Amino acid sequence: MTSKVLTVAGSDVSGGAGLEADLKMFEEYDAFGTAAVTCIVTFDPNEGFSHVLEFIDPEVVTRQLESTLAVHKFDAIKSGMLGSVENALVLAEKLKTNELPYVFDPVLVCKGAGTMVDLKDLFVDNLVPLATVITPNLEEAATLADLDPIDSIEGMIEAAKIIHSQGAKNVVVKGGARLAGDDAIDIIFDGQTVTTLRSRKVNEKLVNGAGCSFASSIAAGIATGMSIREAVVSAKEKVAHGIANCLDNATGVASLLHPAARTQPSPDVAVSVD
Ligand code: PXL
Numbered sequence: 454m455t456s457k458v459l460t461v462a463g464s465d466v467s468g469g470a471g472l473e474a475d476l477k478m479f480e481e482y483d484a485f486g487t488a489a490v491t492c493i494v495t496f497d498p499n500e501g502f503s504h505v506l507e508f509i510d511p512e513v514v515t516r517q518l519e520s521t522l523a524v525h526k527f528d529a530i531k532s533g534m535l536g537s538v539e540n541a542l543v544l545a546e547k548l549k550t551n552e553l554p555y556v557f558d559p560v561l562v563c564k565g566a567g568t569m570v571d572l573k574d575l576f577v578d579n580l581v582p583l584a585t586v587i588t589p590n591l592e593e594a595a596t597l598a599d600l601d602p603i604d605s606i607e608g609m610i611e612a613a614k615i616i617h618s619q620g621a622k623n624v625v626v627k628g629g630a631r632l633a634g635d636d637a638i639d640i641i642f643d644g645q646t647v648t649t650l651r652s653r654k655v656n657e658k659l660v661n662g663a664g665c666s667f668a669s670s671i672a673a674g675i676a677t678g679m680s681i682r683e684a685v686v687s688a689k690e691k692v693a694h695g696i697a698n699c700l701d702n703a704t705g706v707a708s709l710l711h712p713a714a715r716t717q718p719s720p721d722v723a724v725s726v727d
Contacts, residue, residue: 462533469662469708492536582620
């Protein structure tokens with residue numbers, strides 16, 4: 454039977470990140486996907502392609518969620534950029550009455566669009582405890598865990614343990630290409646075991662959409678029956694191929710190519726797990 458996945462996220466019209474990325478990743482798992490939009494990112498070419506962020510009215514977010522939850526029985530829900538405190542609260546209320554696997558990408562930091570750290574306390578109080586899997590990047594992990602900036606695997610593990618103690622069942626800290634060295638490193642902490650995933654850094658470019666695509670792949674993997682570990686490994690493979698084959702655009706931040714693992718796999722991309 455076809456699996457169904459919902460993303461609650463912002464729109465990134467450049468196509469690499471946001472709900473556009475999520476829907477494309479869901480397709481890679483042959484899942485049926487739909488999206489409730491929380492905010493819209495556009496770019497001002499006269500200001501060096503700076504981001505402009507427009508929030509969707511919380512009542513409209515509520516209506517989107519009520520509509521789609523009435524129409525479909527989902528196998529997983531993923532959330533991405535929620536933008537406003539009000540929209541994050543709307544989602545938390547809806548999730549409390551649903552037992553679905555929930556993949557929470559706690560977007561507090563976005564390339565170019567700056568930080569939204571005012572959402573931190575609300576995330577910790579309302580959404581972290583509901584997460585089946587939470588996928589912070591290094592900055593988000595440090596913010597959620599109240600730690601200094603993270604620059605090591607030990608720091609990633611420390612943050613993961615704190616975020617797990619806040620109620621998230623599985624914590625995936627996305628080091629990506631940001632730690633020093635040749636490898637892109639992510640870790641999973643399930644409350645007992647730390648698993649470390651490594652792949653070679655595939656290029657030097659700034660790529661938009663890696664975080665979104667990683668989390669939406671995990672959601673689609675879980676929705677289609679994978680274990681959490683299998684889903685995270687599969688997500689890392691898909692994102693690595695997507696980065697290796699990214700598309701340049703006029704903003705200077707390239708767009709991840711979502712189907713690359715299927716259409717033009719890169720020989721250098723292999724994920725090791727220990
Ligand atoms: O990568 C974070 C992110 C999430 N959601 C939207 C975005 C971005 C970054 O560009 O545009 C809509």
